[in-house]
């Protein structure tokens with residue numbers, strides 16, 4: 001398209017309704033060489049206002065057939081790039097091809113990107129890697145002071161969240177632009193998407209979904225970037241950045257066939273600390289995760305979502321009453337038990353970036369309850385041999401079922417700290433709706449055994465009036481941004497606790513991997529039975545009383561060959577010991593090994609076949625892709641080192 005037709009397009013766009021623009025902006029666009037101010041009164045956003053009392057303000061701005069018809073009416077030659085996909089079922093999968101990549105002839109031209117940005121209301125961001133200020137190769141960004149701030153804050157999740165494309169586990173981005181004190185190093189986009197849309201309404205999400213699908217672009221969704229396996233990154237992609245969809249509304253009397261009571265509706269970008277604070281102010285309790293900045297309605301709930309409240313109330317996905325979503329055809333729909341119930345089932349456990357872009361989730365809430373929290377640790381010492389140490393840990397294992405049945409969640413760790421030296425940390429033993437006396441009674445049998453072994457502990461115990469206070473005081477902001485760790489997960493079933501033979505085998509497998517140097521980070525947790533759990537959460541969650549994470553840790557100077565060797569030891573040696581004692585069990589997709597063998601069984605269990613069929617039905621063109629996502633086995637990323645997978649490469653069908 002030449003510049004003159006672009007001018008016609010721009011002119012006609014400027015004639016469109018402007019009533020929907022809420023953000024004032026004064027960027028300029030170039031039309032026929034002339035700078036035109038783009039501001040609240042001239043900018044046209046391709047959106048219509050749809051009134052519905054149940055919608056969040058961001059959900060009332062939608063892309064409709066009427067809006068698109070207007071675009072075609074004014075001879076927008078590329079309007080088909082933004083159209084819905086109403087004929088998806090007639091699509092022939094044999095015509096799938098690699099996603100287009102910057103530099104390809106079929107890649108959208110600069111002009112097309114500008115039109116897209118105009119339609120979005122100026123929300124398109126061309127990617128600048130977060131650490132670019134450290135590099136002279138990015139002259140427009142180079143800034144030594146900013147580089148220092150970025151370097152110092154690299155392990156801080158808030159900084160990565162606030163960036164349109166940065167992710168918290170850069171190993172999967174390809175480590176192509178890490179903070180550095182050598183400005184002459186190279187900094188490339190690597191696995192970062194090429195563009196991100198800073199979405200603030202549904203119309204923008206629909207435009208991005210339609211554009212990516214029609215132009216055969218790779219599409220990614222980034223919310224916070226917490227994903228352990230880089231599922232919110234993708235080279236050459238267009239990214240939908242949901243971080244600013246942070247509205248929260250209270251529904252005092254939600255009513256449906258299956259639930260009557262209090263609920264909250266939260267935008268896709270709402271983080272744990274935000275929903276917890278809102279819940280505290282509303283006098284209710286919401287089921288979310290332990291990580292402060294994790295996106296509750298994004299990848300967390302989509303993967304199932306385990307919570308300090310799960311042993312009492314079940315998974316986060318079990319609390320969902322209704323989900324608003326933009327499906328791969330570009331349509332905005334409600335999914336609930338009443339409407340699009342199969343999609344609703346899939347969105348609650350089937351994983352992020354698979355069935356569409358979630359815009360908001362409505363969840364049921366619970367009354368305010370007191371919470372008692374205990375922390376303590378012990379280690380080998382002059383008086384505690386490693387044998388005694390392990391007997392103390394083994395004693396704890398005897399109470400896992402008792403504790404989870406009492407509603408307890410415990411986050412604990414065991415590390416090798418030196419030659420034949422180990423430490424155990426309980427941080428914390430989290431007891432919702434329990435008093436200090438009740439917690440002391442529950443722990444007394446285990447503590448008596450520790451005392452008999454000569455293991456001295458000094459528990460710190462506090463009771464809090466509400467969940468928020470207990471959670472805030474006991475879960476500090478976690479460290480992210482590191483590239484020297486890889487994790488794997490196992491959901492050990494409660495049946496392993498049926499007798500001493502199977503329990504000893506379980507314990508011995510775990511102990512052996514810690515002795516070999518694995519970092520053991522575990523949750524004594526269960527997904528409490530409840531009346532809203534007919535969803536796609538990994539069935540292994542319904543059986544577990546131990547979600548165990550094993551991590552391999554290397555150093556900053558470890559080379560790629562050694563990293564691959566360490567990863568393979570984790571995947572095929574250490575974890576095999578765990579799989580051997582829990583045949584048929586699963587792993588938690590959101591805290592797992594990207595190389596988990598037979599991930600379909602491990603992450604989705606018996607739900608996989610149904611999820612795969614729904615994926616073909618809702619997303620026949622495979623617009624959505626995420627590593628280890630449902631249907632991801634049909635795609636691969638080009639140019640990868642076996643054993644060190646990243647998102648830095650082109651996405652192609654197998």
Ligand SMILES: Cc1cc2nc3c(=O)[nH]c(=O)nc-3n(C[C@H](O)[C@H](O)[C@H](O)COP(=O)(O)OP(=O)(O)OC[C@H]3O[C@@H](n4cnc5c(N)ncnc54)[C@H](O)[C@@H]3O)c2cc1C
Pocket residue numbers: 168220221222223224225226227228231232242268288289290291292293294295296297298299300301302303304305306307351352353354356357358359478479480590591626
């Ligand atoms: C510090 C830390 C603490 C954690 N604590 C817990 C915990 O207590 N319990 C627990 O269960 N898990 C926990 N996790 C794991 C967490 O659930 C996952 O990392 C999860 O994927 C994060 O989702 P997000 O939306 O915040 O992150 P992102 O990385 O932005 O997204 C994760 C995945 O979901 C997709 N996605 C995000 N938003 C949407 C959307 N609106 N629509 C469609 N797809 C979307 C992304 O494309 C990506 O595939 C923790 C992780 C970290 C790093």
Ligand SMILES: *[C@@H]1O[C@H](CO)[C@@H](O)[C@H](O)[C@H]1NC(C)=O
Pocket residue numbers: 025026
């Ligand atoms: C942008 O607009 C605001 C308000 O209209 C104005 O105060 C500001 O000076 C403008 N900035 C530029 C760079 O034009």
Ligand SMILES: *[C@@H]1O[C@H](CO)[C@@H](O)[C@H](O)[C@H]1NC(C)=O
Pocket residue numbers: 036037038039040041042
């Ligand atoms: C928006 O831009 C137009 C065209 O340049 C200008 O006439 C108008 O005053 C601007 N409005 C605001 C609010 O800045």
Ligand SMILES: *[C@@H]1O[C@H](CO)[C@@H](O)[C@H](O)[C@H]1NC(C)=O
Pocket residue numbers: 015016017047048066067070
């Ligand atoms: C279509 O365009 C006309 C004229 O520009 C405008 O009045 C109308 O609001 C537009 N309709 C939609 C749905 O955007």
Ligand SMILES: *[C@@H]1O[C@H](CO)[C@@H](O)[C@H](O)[C@H]1NC(C)=O
Pocket residue numbers: 001077078081106107108109112215
């Ligand atoms: C946009 O339209 C022009 C003119 O019809 C066409 O040549 C071009 O290929 C289109 N671009 C895309 C990305 O479809």
Ligand SMILES: *[C@@H]1O[C@H](CO)[C@@H](O)[C@H](O)[C@H]1NC(C)=O
Pocket residue numbers: 084085086087
């Ligand atoms: C859908 O397919 C039918 C028949 O192939 C065709 O006539 C129609 O134009 C298509 N509609 C859209 C929106 O592509």
Ligand SMILES: *[C@@H]1O[C@H](CO)[C@@H](O)[C@H](O)[C@H]1NC(C)=O
Pocket residue numbers: 149153156158159
């Ligand atoms: C960096 O961290 C400091 C201290 O934690 C904080 O005050 C500052 O806002 C952070 N900066 C960025 C860019 O996140």
Ligand SMILES: *[C@@H]1O[C@H](CO)[C@@H](O)[C@H](O)[C@H]1NC(C)=O
Pocket residue numbers: 125164198199200244
């Ligand atoms: C994204 O949009 C929000 C408003 O919705 C704005 O506050 C924020 O500054 C924008 N971020 C970027 C990087 O453009």
Ligand SMILES: *[C@@H]1O[C@H](CO)[C@@H](O)[C@H](O)[C@H]1NC(C)=O
Pocket residue numbers: 381382383456
């Ligand atoms: C170890 O045992 C000795 C003798 O019983 C005792 O004096 C000492 O305090 C113990 N040390 C620790 C760290 O418990």
Ligand SMILES: *[C@@H]1O[C@H](CO)[C@@H](O)[C@H](O)[C@H]1NC(C)=O
Pocket residue numbers: 312369433
């Ligand atoms: C909390 O404890 C009280 C008193 O023991 C009990 O009545 C109530 O049912 C408990 N609530 C939950 C959610 O378990």
Ligand SMILES: *[C@@H]1O[C@H](CO)[C@@H](O)[C@H](O)[C@H]1NC(C)=O
Pocket residue numbers: 495496498499500501502
């Ligand atoms: C112990 O429990 C396991 C797992 O439930 C079971 O397979 C095994 O038969 C049991 N063994 C004994 C000795 O009861």
Ligand SMILES: *[C@@H]1O[C@H](CO)[C@@H](O)[C@H](O)[C@H]1NC(C)=O
Pocket residue numbers: 394500501504
């Ligand atoms: C399990 O291990 C404990 C030691 O930790 C041992 O006393 C017990 O006999 C073992 N039980 C079986 C059935 O192997």
Ligand SMILES: *[C@@H]1O[C@H](CO)[C@@H](O)[C@H](O)[C@H]1NC(C)=O
Pocket residue numbers: 559560561562
């Ligand atoms: C990686 O480190 C190992 C062990 O130090 C060394 O043998 C190997 O040559 C290194 N590989 C590369 C590619 O540097």
